[in-house]
Amino acid sequence: MIGKLKGTLDEIDEDHCVIDVHGVGYVAFCPARTLAALPSPGEAVVLFIETYVREDMIRLYGFRTALEREWFRLLMNNVQGVGAKVALAVLSTLAPADLANAIALRDIAMVSRAPGVGKKVAERIVTELKNKAPAYAGETTGTIGLKQELGEGVAPAPVADAVSALVNLGYSRDIAANAVAGALKAAGEGADSAKLIRFGLKELAR
Known part of the structure; x- marks a missing residue:
């Protein structure tokens, strides 16, 4: 081979x-x-x-990368109805991190942007890979995990409050979650919401 x-x-x-x-x-x-x-x-x-x-x-x-190849294998081997053509179409449209993000957020519309990928196939991709996406998310694994916690309502209160505060300031939920994930790395897991908001704003200002 x-x-x-x-x-x-x-x-x-x-x-x-x-x-x-x-x-x-x-x-x-x-x-x-x-x-x-x-x-x-x-x-x-x-x-x-x-x-x-x-x-x-x-x-x-x-x-281009081993990670892209792993996603190709993941799509081909784990999702019914996805062959090489569809897997290539998905990876032509979405970078690995974006695909992992879409799966974590159950963003079927994002996945179905790929040519030849209808709503049913996109839903199968999101559903059948939901537990595998974090392992293939590359550098965004921490962010994906945070977004899953937010979506399931199990994120720590300071984290959820910080994301909510950034959303109220006009940022999208996706961007806010990315910023708070970065803030957690800088401020530490035990940081309160005020500190996370402050560090999150610094992340957004970069």
Whole structure:
């Protein structure tokens, strides 16, 4: 199995690219976000690869990061009705952190923005991955956990009050939760609401 390709970018097409590795051209099908971030043809490139083997076909799927590849596997292996095409469409539309965020908040509309992903499929993605998303959220794991607690009504009172205060100041709930998650890291878990609000405003001012 091929897990990674390191070579020279030969060409970029609508849904794939070709990487020259010591004279052999490998075709890798990629999310649009990955294709858009590739360098110009002739430059060095590295892609993390998922190899898909069938009796009549071997296909390579390429990603900028190992985390993107893990999300591809997660979508393919855990959500009924999601194949490679739909998984690529989702990752073309949403970065891993945004996808994890949408799942944590049960934001079906956000997931269904992906081409070819209807409401039912988006609902399955959100439902079937709700317990797996935090492990694949990358650097946003703490924020995702906080948002889950807020959504379930189990967040500590100072945290919930701080988020509510920022929302009342005109920030969206999502932005407020991000700011308070950052404030918790700076102020500590035992901080009161006033301190969290103060630190949260500092986060928002950055």
